[in-house]
Amino acid sequence: MARKRDGAELDPAELADFVLAYARGEVPDYLAAAFLMASYVRGLSPAETGAMTQAMIDSGSTLPLSGVARPKVDKHSTGGVSDGVTLVFVPLAASLGLAVAKLSGRGLGHTGGTLDKLESIPGFSTELLPADLEAQVERVGCAVAGQSADLVPADGALYALRDATATVSSVPLIAASVMSKKLAVGSDLILLDVKAGSGAFMKTPEDATRLAEACVDLARQRRRRCRAAVTDMSQPLGTAIGNALEVAECVRVLRGGEKGRLRELSIEFAAAALVELEARGVDEARRDAAAALDDGNAAESFARMVGAQGGDPNVVEDPDGVLPLAPIRTEVAAPGSGFLTSVDAEALGRAAAALGAERTRKADPIDPAVGIEFFPRIGDRVDTGDSIARVHARTEAAAETAASAILGALSWSDEPVGAPPLFHTWVRA
Numbered sequence: 001m002a003r004k005r006d007g008a009e010l011d012p013a014e015l016a017d018f019v020l021a022y023a024r025g026e027v028p029d030y031l032a033a034a035f036l037m038a039s040y041v042r043g044l045s046p047a048e049t050g051a052m053t054q055a056m057i058d059s060g061s062t063l064p065l066s067g068v069a070r071p072k073v074d075k076h077s078t079g080g081v082s083d084g085v086t087l088v089f090v091p092l093a094a095s096l097g098l099a100v101a102k103l104s105g106r107g108l109g110h111t112g113g114t115l116d117k118l119e120s121i122p123g124f125s126t127e128l129l130p131a132d133l134e135a136q137v138e139r140v141g142c143a144v145a146g147q148s149a150d151l152v153p154a155d156g157a158l159y160a161l162r163d164a165t166a167t168v169s170s171v172p173l174i175a176a177s178v179m180s181k182k183l184a185v186g187s188d189l190i191l192l193d194v195k196a197g198s199g200a201f202m203k204t205p206e207d208a209t210r211l212a213e214a215c216v217d218l219a220r221q222r223r224r225r226c227r228a229a230v231t232d233m234s235q236p237l238g239t240a241i242g243n244a245l246e247v248a249e250c251v252r253v254l255r256g257g258e259k260g261r262l263r264e265l266s267i268e269f270a271a272a273a274l275v276e277l278e279a280r281g282v283d284e285a286r287r288d289a290a291a292a293l294d295d296g297n298a299a300e301s302f303a304r305m306v307g308a309q310g311g312d313p314n315v316v317e318d319p320d321g322v323l324p325l326a327p328i329r330t331e332v333a334a335p336g337s338g339f340l341t342s343v344d345a346e347a348l349g350r351a352a353a354a355l356g357a358e359r360t361r362k363a364d365p366i367d368p369a370v371g372i373e374f375f376p377r378i379g380d381r382v383d384t385g386d387s388i389a390r391v392h393a394r395t396e397a398a399a400e401t402a403a404s405a406i407l408g409a410l411s412w413s414d415e416p417v418g419a420p421p422l423f424h425t426w427v428r429a
Contacts, residue, residue, distance in 0.1 A: 004035065004038040004039060004042055005034075005038040005041075005042070007042050009045050009047070009048060010048055012047055012048065012050070012051035013051070015048055015051045015052055015055070016051045016052070016054065016055035016058075017055075018035065019052055019055035019056060019059070019154050019158070020055050020058065020059055020154065022154065022157060022158070023056075023059040023060075023153055023154035023157055029161060032158070032161055033161055033164075033165045036158070036161060036162055036165050036167045036170075036173070037165060037167060039167070039170060039172065039173060040167040040170045040173070043170075043172060044170075044172035044173070044176075046214075046217055046221075048172070049172040049175060049176055049214065049217075049218065050218060050221050052172075052176045053175075053176040053179050053180045053183065053218050055154065056152050056154040056155045056158070056176065056177075056180035057152060057180050057183055057184045059152060059153050059154035059155075060150045060151050060152055060153045060154070060184075061130075061148075061150045061151055061184075062151070062184045062185070062186070063101065063103075063130055063133075063134070063151065063184060063185045063186060064186040065099075065101055065134055065137070065185065065186040065187070066186065067134050067135070067138055068099045068101070068134060068137050068138045069099075069138065070097060070098055070099035070138075070141065071097075071098050071099065071188050071189075071277040071278065072098070072099045072100070072101065072137075072186065072187040072188045072189070073093055073098050073099070073100055073187055073188065073189045073190075073191060073273045073277060074100070074101070074102065074182055074185055074187035074189070074190050074191070075089055075090075075093075075100070075102065075190075075191040075192075075193070075269060075273075076178060076181075076182060076190070076191070076192050076193065077192075077193040077195065078174075078178070078192075078193065078194050078195050078200065078201060078202065078208075078211070079111035079112075079195065079200065079201060080111060080195040080197075080199045080200045080233035080236075080237060080345070081111065081112075081199035081233065081236045081237070081241055081345040081346065081348055081349040082112075082199075082236035082237045082238040082239065082240055082241045082246065082262075082374075083111070083112065083193075083195070083233075083237050083238075084117070084237070084238050084240070084246045084247075084249060084250045084253075084262055085193060085237070085262065085265050085266050085269065086102060086104065086114045086144070087114065087117060087118070087246070087247065087250040087302075088250050088253050088254055088262065088263070088266035088298070089266050089269050089270060090102050090142045090144055090302075090305070091141075091142055091254060091298050091299070091301035091302035091304075091305055092254070092266060092267075092270045092289060092292055092293065092298040092301070093141075093142065093270055093273055094140065094141030094142035094301040094305070095141070095292045095297040095298045095300065095301040096270060096273075096274060096288060096289065096292055097141075097278075098141070098273055098274075098277065099137050099138070099141055099142065100137070100141070100142040100143075101133055101134065101137045101142075101143055101185060101187070102114075102142070102143065102144040102145070103145060103146070103147045103151070103181065103185065104126075104144055104145070104146065104147075105146070105147070106146075106359070111199075111201075111349060111358070112241070112242075112243065112246060112349075112357070112358060113358075114144060115144070115146055116243050116358075116366055116368070117243045117244075117246050117247055118144060118247070118306075118309075118311070119243075119368070120243040120244040120247055120323055120324060120368035120369075121247060121306055121311040121312060121315050121322065121323065122311065122312050122322065123310045123311045123312055124306060124309055124310060124311030124312075125309050125310045125311075126144065126145050126146045126309070127145065127146060128143060128145040128146075128309070129148075130148060130151075133145050136305075136308050136309070139308070140301070140304050140305055140308050141301060141304075141305075142301065142305050143305065143308070143309065144305070144309075145309075147181065151181070151184055152180045152181050152184050154180075155176075155177050155180050155181060158173075158177070159177055162177075168201075169201065171207075171210050171211050171214055172214060174211055174214075175211060175214035175215045175217075175218055176218070178192070178215055179215050179218040179219065182219075182226075183218070183219070183222055183224060188225065188277060189225045189226070189227070189273060189276050189277055190219055190224060190225065190226040190227075191226075191227055191228075191229075191269055191272060191273060192212060192215055192216075192226065192227070192228035192229070193228075193229055193231055193265075193269065194208045194209075194211050194212040194215070194228055194229065194230050194231070195208065195230075195231055195232075195233035196208035196209075196230055196231070196232065196233060196234075196424060197232055197233035197234035197235070197345065197420075198233070198234055198235075198342075198343065198344050198345045198346050198347075199233040199234070199235070199236060199345025199346050199348070199349060200233035200345075205230055205424040205425070208230045208424070209230050209424070209425060209427065212228035212229075212230050212425075212427040213228075213427050215228055216228050216427045216428065216429045217429075219429045220429040224429065225276060225429060226428070226429040227272055227276065227426060227427070227428045227429070228426070228427040228428075229268070229269070229272075229423060229425075229426050229427075230423070230424040230425045230426075230427070231265060231422060231423055231424065232420050232421060232422050232423070232424065233345060234342070234343065234345065234378065234420050235343040235345050235377065235378050235420070236343070236345055236348060236349075236374055237261055237262050237265065238250075238260065238261070238262040239260070239373050239374055239375055240371065240372075240373055241348060241349060241352040241357065241371050241372045241373075241374065242352050242355070242357040242368075242369075242370055242371015242372060242392065243357060243366065243368040243369075243371070244323040244324050244325070244368045244369050244371070245371040245372075245373060245392060246371075247315065247319065247323060248319040248320070248323055249262070250262070251299070251302070251315060251316055251319045252319075253266065253293065254293060254298045254299040254302050254316070255293075255296065255299045255316070256293045256294035256295070256296070256299075261377075261422055263293065264422060265422060266289075266293075267286055267289045267290055267293070268286070268423070270285070270289035270292075271285035271286045271288075271289050272285075274288065274289070299316050300316075302316060303315075303316040323368075323369075324368050324369035325369055325392075326367075326369040326370045326371075326392035326393055326394060327394065328391075328392070328393045328394065328395060328396055328398075328399050329390060329391070329392055329393075329399075330390070330391045330393065330396070330399040330400070330402075330403060331387045331389075331390055332387065332388055332389035332390065332391060332403045332406050332407065333384075333385050333386065333387060333388065334382045334383065334384055334385060334386045334387075334388050335384070335407060336384050336412065337381075337382065337383045337384050338381065338382070338412040338413055338414055339379065339380065339381050339412065339413050339414070339415065339416050339417050340376045340377070340378050340379065340380050340381075340382065340410060340411075340412060340417075341378065341411045341412060341413045341417045342378065342410070342411040343374075343378060343409060343410060343411075344409040344410075345409075347405060347408065347409035348372060348374060348405075348406060348409050350405070351372060351401075351402045351405035351406060351409070352370070352371045352372045352402070354398075354401065354402065354405070355367070355370040355371060355372070355391070355392075355393050355394075355398055355402055356370045356394070357370050357371045367394065369392065370392050370393055370394060370398075371392050372389055372390070372391055372392070372402060372406065373389060373390040373392070374388070374389045374406070375387065375388055375389060375390075376388050377419060378417065378419055378420055379416070379417050379418055379419035381416075388406075388410075389403070389406050391403055391406070
């Protein structure tokens with residue numbers, strides 16, 4: 001610890017032994033906490049980050065997916081507000097002949113969790129044994145499940161300690177955490193969506209690019225194919241913020257009935273997978289992905305996945321009849337006329353969390369029905385009295401509090417402003 005504190009580079013084998021010993025319970029928390037803080041302050045070299053990543057992989061089992069014949073793609077997002085890309089991408093990729101075994105997490109704070117969203121579908125189970133997950137992927141083309149306890153257990157132990165020691169935001173530690181889980185799964189391609197903006201953990205494109213490059217470098221060290229996109233999270237990606245609301249929105253996208261940034265980003269990731277795994281041209285891949293949304297094939301794949309995991313597949317045909325609904329719906333009107341210049345997306349996510357849509361602590365329950373629909377995009381003009389949001393709440397008081405928070409998260413101008421780009425850059429291994 002003293003050498004890392006003083007800025008020295010640790011021997012990779014020594015670092016790996018330390019991580020594995022902590023995972024086995026042989027290193028006390030106070031020593032691991034000191035290591036994390038020293039790493040946060042001094043940073044980790046690529047070699048140190050690589051050694052830490054490999055040690056976390058070696059701390060448990062892996063998921064080779066050797067029984068899946070299709071080309072296999074894994075996609076990960078660093079998280080943001082109204083980020084439903086996984087719910088669209090997974091069945092979309094399956095409908096295009098690819099295989100996706102997606103291990104996802106739960107929401108905490110202002111960002112939603114994929115497992116929480118899917119569990120708002122009655123009966124849907126995210127607890128799959130590795131053999132069952134692999135069998136479903138081979139049969140259906142896709143599955144979304146929680147990470148098993150014996151897959152990269154060192155990451156789970158270290159993440160809990162990072163959370164307690166305020167060292168979560170270290171780029172090398174984030175990269176090791178993300179990529180240990182991705183590299184432990186036998187996918188042919190890893191796609192990363194690294195968010196940048198007010199609704200993301202990385203607030204600037206520059207910081208997000210640093211993280212993307214660190215993750216891609218870890219894949220390169222292990223000769224795994226990986227592409228990372230740095231994408232915009234200066235505003236909610238879709239319109240829905242909240243679990244059942246986001247599922248309903250993703251169903252509309254999967255059925256071809258909803259345009260916008262969520263659809264566009266999902267198509268871009270699906271096209272990137274087709275380009276890398278099947279050597280299709282970019283324009284052809286985009287057309288094929290769009291067609292799978294518009295002709296119903298992607299929605300059919302989603303229904304098959306939902307049914308295979310115990311959920312009600314009728315959610316595709318009648319989301320309002322299947323998903324839970326909040327009793328109170330309150331419209332939020334624009335206080336004046338003008339152009340939307342900026343959105344504090346994190347504030348909107350926290351407003352939804354305050355309604356019960358997300359957790360502030362890991363043990364907190366969530367309410368799948370509540371949330372916010374937010375309609376304008378940066379650059380849009382609205383007039384006084386236009387509906388700019390809809391709050392789904394349990395009580396009138398909670399709805400009023402959320403409405404006030406929404407209005408406080410927005411900035412307006414009398415002059416037109418440009419819309420932010422959806423993509424900032426791609427990084428490729």
